[in-house]
Amino acid sequence: MRARKGAAVMANLVEATSQKQFEEILSKAGSRLTVVHFHAAWAPQCGQMNEVMEELAKEHSSAIFLRLEAEAVPEVSEKYEISSVPTFLFFRAGEKVERLDGAHAAELTAKVRRLAGSGGPGGAAEAPGLEERLKKLVRAAPCMLFMKGSPQEPRCGFSRQLVGLLKEHHVTFSSFDILQDEEVRQGLKTFSNWPTYPQLYVDGELVGGLDIVKELAASGELENICPKEVSLEQRLQAAINRGPVMLFMKGTKEAPRCGFSRQILEILNGTGLDYDTFDILQDEEVRQGLKTFSNWPTYPQLYVRGQLIGGLDIVKELKESGELVSVLRGES
Structure with a gap:
């Protein structure tokens, strides 16, 4: 909001x-x-x-x-x-x-x-002082890792190990490559009173470096202080419950990408009821995961209030029997 x-x-x-x-x-x-x-x-x-x-x-x-x-x-x-x-x-x-x-x-x-700061009229606003900049950086995300390199390509063994620990414990984090900004690299040492990298911050407060994170992981505290990564099951549950009637399909309402999706759209549009859609072609993880989650191997898939109704054949049968509207309204 x-x-x-x-x-x-x-x-x-x-x-x-x-x-x-x-x-x-x-x-x-x-x-x-x-x-x-x-x-x-x-x-x-x-x-x-x-x-x-x-x-x-x-x-x-x-x-x-x-x-x-x-x-x-x-x-x-x-x-x-x-x-x-x-x-x-x-x-x-x-x-x-x-x-x-x-x-x-x-x-x-x-x-x-x-x-x-380049190539445009007016340019950027005057850069804030280093301390103000560091305060913003450490609070740029709930969990911030200042490291050498990126999570995909760590540039030192300590950074690689800490990234591995965070991923192993399903922690959601953002990162800053201190090799790309010498001012931040040197300034953060004084700001945090911590002379080495990597450095991990949670909610703007310094947690520590690799040794501290190892201790927290071993004691089970790391998962309690760091924001958890959203699991695939959580993502699927959230997507299924995004609207009272959810259609997982290939393409969109305006541009269906397969004949089955086009047919089910025509049927749903004929009811005059509202429904939301999810384009599974845009998210391979959801596309594959939902098959197992729902135990339904094909698309489209229709859900009402979080419950699987079925695919095109089921929706056709409900239409022919006159039950489709009541099912979409959650009445049966």
Whole structure:
């Protein structure tokens, strides 16, 4: 909700709901930096990054910050190869200039500051002092890891081990590569009174380095103090319960991507009742996981109030028997 509230206040924080609107915003932005957040309502990490976008929009009034629901605009997502959320694309003069995959608040902040400070009228706002910058960085995400390299490519053994521990204990975290910013690298040592890296922060407070995290993991405390990663089962439950009637299909209402999905849409539209859809072509993890979760091997799949109804054949039978509307309303 914070993002929507912010959007009403800040003219440079907007949302697009169609390919046409997305392209119009890019066109009107001209040489201004445009940061596009491909997000999904079911992903809690996207909610966290929306808050980061709000803060960045306040700091960089010359840039445009655009939110786009990846599953709602499949043409755009497919064009830019968006396979997971959150993903951030950076545009200038209508051309993509950079990309960031994942909920890495500190890296997003660093990229925006670097790109907003070049090539556009007005430039970036004056950079805050180092201490203020460090305060923002350590609170950029609920769990922040300052390391050498990235989680995908750690640049030292200690960083590699700490990343491994966090992943093993299913901790959701963002990271900052201190090798990319010498000012942060040196300043954080004094700020935290901790002379080495990696350093782990939770809710803006220093937890410690590798040895401390090892001790917390061994004692079972690590999972209690760090935010937990959302499991596939939790993601599936959230997606299934996103609306009273949920259809998992190939494509969207506007652009179904298979004949079975097209047929079931025609039947559901004929009832006049509201329903939501999920494009399983945009999320391979959900596409494969839901088959096992529901014990139903094909798509489309229809759920009502969190319960599987079935696929196209079942929906056809319900329509022919006159039961479909009452089932969709949860009356039977």
